[in-house]
Amino acid sequence: MSELACQSPLEWLAHLERLCLEHARSLPQQEQNDEEWLGIGFRLGSALLVAPLAEVSEILTPPSLSHVPRTKPWVCGIANVRGNLMPIMDLQGYLRDEPPALNRRSRILVVSHNGMYSGLVVDAVLGLRHFRDEQRCDELPGDDGHIHEYMTHGFKTGNEHWGVFSMHKLAEAPQFLKAAM
Numbered sequence: 001m002s003e004l005a006c007q008s009p010l011e012w013l014a015h016l017e018r019l020c021l022e023h024a025r026s027l028p029q030q031e032q033n034d035e036e037w038l039g040i041g042f043r044l045g046s047a048l049l050v051a052p053l054a055e056v057s058e059i060l061t062p063p064s065l066s067h068v069p070r071t072k073p074w075v076c077g078i079a080n081v082r083g084n085l086m087p088i089m090d091l092q093g094y095l096r097d098e099p100p101a102l103n104r105r106s107r108i109l110v111v112s113h114n115g116m117y118s119g120l121v122v123d124a125v126l127g128l129r130h131f132r133d134e135q136r137c138d139e140l141p142g143d144d145g146h147i148h149e150y151m152t153h154g155f156k157t158g159n160e161h162w163g164v165f166s167m168h169k170l171a172e173a174p175q176f177l178k179a180a181m
Helices: 009-023 091-096 165-173
Strands: 037-045 047-052 059-060 075-081 084-090 107-113 115-121 124-132 151-157 160-165
Touching: 037 091, 037 107, 037 115, 037 160, 047 124, 059 075, 075 115, 091 115, 107 124, 107 165, 115 165, 124 151
Parallel strands: 047 160, 084 115
Antiparallel strands: 037 047, 037 124, 059 107, 075 084, 107 115, 151 160
């Protein structure tokens, strides 16, 4: 120990580094998992849906909205989001002809596809969801044909059945693009 006291600070640091490297344990090896499918989980009524991660630009809490006259009932309004005007549409209202119902759990999924930049109100965002290939199924959850129109497939995990909702299919739908009365 007295020998270390005579060393310069740089020599002392080099000695500590050597000790650390000698006694360091290697990190556990990460096992290579099968490819996982990632998406943003959300709830629309009782339906559990998931949008492909690449199809959702961002998730927002509902901003202040300005009413847009002469639009369909499912158009909630227009919002200024960081200097950009974004139309906000109620997804439940569009798909099921129900009145918009924004509440404290509601979130906005932002979609930007082929020049369409819009926010979609969903009942709740349930976070990032991971699915394995063996969980994939062609059976679509629920019996709502309006939602099935925009689903590509499903995933089953335990007792949950998730439908994969394509935001890009929605953005390309002519009836969705016609929001004016």
